[in-house]
Amino acid sequence: MVRGLIAIVGPTASGKSAAALELARRVGGEIVNGDSRQIYRGMDIGTAKPTPDEQRIVRHHLYDIVDPTDDYSLGIYRRDARATFDDIWARGAFPLLVGGTGQYVWALLEDWTVPEVSPDAGLRAELTAFASERGTEALHQRLAAVDPVAARRIDARNVRRVVRAIEVFAHTAVPISTWQTKGTADFERMVFGLDVEREAIDARVDGRVEEMFAAGLVEEVRRLIDRGVPPGARAMSSIGYRETVRYLRGELAIDEAKELTKRATRRLARRQRQWFRRDDPRITWVRDAHTIELRASTFTGVCTSAVSRSAR
Numbered sequence: 001m002v003r004g005l006i007a008i009v010g011p012t013a014s015g016k017s018a019a020a021l022e023l024a025r026r027v028g029g030e031i032v033n034g035d036s037r038q039i040y041r042g043m044d045i046g047t048a049k050p051t052p053d054e055q056r057i058v059r060h061h062l063y064d065i066v067d068p069t070d071d072y073s074l075g076i077y078r079r080d081a082r083a084t085f086d087d088i089w090a091r092g093a094f095p096l097l098v099g100g101t102g103q104y105v106w107a108l109l110e111d112w113t114v115p116e117v118s119p120d121a122g123l124r125a126e127l128t129a130f131a132s133e134r135g136t137e138a139l140h141q142r143l144a145a146v147d148p149v150a151a152r153r154i155d156a157r158n159v160r161r162v163v164r165a166i167e168v169f170a171h172t173a174v175p176i177s178t179w180q181t182k183g184t185a186d187f188e189r190m191v192f193g194l195d196v197e198r199e200a201i202d203a204r205v206d207g208r209v210e211e212m213f214a215a216g217l218v219e220e221v222r223r224l225i226d227r228g229v230p231p232g233a234r235a236m237s238s239i240g241y242r243e244t245v246r247y248l249r250g251e252l253a254i255d256e257a258k259e260l261t262k263r264a265t266r267r268l269a270r271r272q273r274q275w276f277r278r279d280d281p282r283i284t285w286v287r288d289a290h291t292i293e294l295r296a297s298t299f300t301g302v303c304t305s306a307v308s309r310s311a312r
Contacts, residue, residue, distance in 0.1 A: 003089050004188035006296055007034070007097040009105055009276045009283065011269035013204035014194040017050055019289035020098040024058040026293060027300040030088050032081060033062040034099025034108075037238045039077075040068045042224055045217045046240035048208065061088075068224060068235035075116035078107050085187070094300055102275025109191065109282075111183035117171045119234070127163045142166060147175035190299050192292045193276050195285040198269075205265045209240070213258055218244055239264045 006023070008016045020031050033039065037047045041064045050060060061084045066072050081097075081104075088095045099105060107114055131139040140156035143165050150165045168176040196204075221244040225231060231245045240261045247257040278285060286292055 002188060003085075003186070004190075004299060005032075005085065005095040005097055006292075006300065007105060007109060007189065007191045008194065008292065009034075009098075009102075009191060010100060010194040010196070011201055011272040011276070012048075012100050012265060013201050013208055013269065014100075014196045015289070016098050016100065016194060017048070017054075019192075019194060019292055020096050021050070021054055021057060022289045023293055023296065024096050027094055027296070029094040029096045029300070030059040030061060032084055032088075032095050032097045033060070034081075034097050034101055034104045036077075036099075036101040036104055037235070038063050038099075039065050039072060040235050041066065042220070042227070042229075043068060043235065043238065043241070045212050045215050045220045046238065046244070048212075059093075068229045068233055071119045073114075073116065073118065074103055074107055075114040077104055078112070078114050079116070081108050089187075100272045100276075102272065106275070109185060109189055111185045113179055113181045113183065115168050115172055115174075115176070115179045117168050120167055120171065123167055123170060124163055127166060128159065131159050131162075136162070139163075139166075147177050149177035150175060153177070188299075190296055191283045192296070193278075193280075193283040193285045195278065195287055201269050202266055205269065206262050209258055209262045209265060212240060212261075213254070218247065218254075221245060222248060239268060 006029070008020050008023075010016055020029075023029060024031055031050075035047070037043065038049045039062060040047070043049070049063060054060075055063070062077075062080060065080070085095050097105065097108065106112065127139060127142075130142075136156045136159055139159065139162055140151060140154075143154070143162050144151035146169045147165055154161045154165060156162065165176045168174075168179065172179070217240060221236075221241055224236070224241075225245075225248070229236060236242060236245060243252065243257040243260045243264070246252045247254055252260070276283060284295065286295070
């Protein structure tokens with residue numbers, strides 16, 4: 001039996017969702033979310049989540065699966081996504097993994113071993129306070145003491161990842177670098193990256209942010225807070241949400257909130273390019289959705305035919 005999937009990756013605002021929707025319509029595919037923020041219920045506008053109309057065109061999976069106050073981790077996501085793939089294959093359909101969260105995508109495609117360690121709010125607060133008081137380098141040295149391999153991989157300025165690495169060691173007594181081994185995936189894959197110039201991404205980001213605020217991002221954030229989501233919740237640290245919280249607190253003017261959101265989103269796109277590099281031999285870079293369809297047609301045909309025969 002040939003089981004396969006196509007992944008469509010790239011930086012934010014590169015057109016991944018639109019390309020996946022068009023391909024899914026043509027090959028009978030089902031879209032699986034590979035974005036760490038689109039999992040949250042009620043966070044629709046600021047995450048550029050597929051609209052309800054788009055989600056009705058083809059089946060979408062792993063969107064709106066947890067509340068913004070829920071704990072969720074890479075290990076849990078990997079388990080949920082694999083179960084989703086198995087279900088899609090069992091029904092003779094074809095999964096399309098779509099998203100820009102590099103850890104989510106490669107953990108699935110390269111069969112990472114990932115610890116299912118739930119977030120420890122108390123430890124995270126302690127470590128974050130330590131970084132604020134003593135500096136990020138001091139926190140990074142704490143990681144280096146227990147996991148020098150992870151410390152070499154993780155930038156000291158990325159406090160969230162440093163905290164997570166220390167947290168995993170604290171709960172398992174095993175370094176996160178030891179956990180994060182690669183296996184061999186039991187399915188065939190094709191990975192397409194949408195190759196869009198940096199200047200075009202920046203322009204799209206600016207336009208998208210303006211559209212988000214015009215579409216009601218402020219009202220969306222206000223509804224989340226009214227529902228009881230703490231402004232300090234991890235989900236609310238997402239780009240656009242944290243800036244809007246500051247606007248609602250009176251710390252920023254609306255134009256300042258928009259500008260900070262644009263800057264943060266542009267920086268996010270740069271970081272995503274580190275996960276999905278143009279010289280990465282695992283990725284086939286294309287300019288548009290039509291090229292994906294042409295290159296993927298034979299692959300999807302072979303895989304879906306084999307799965308359909310085995311499901312009979």
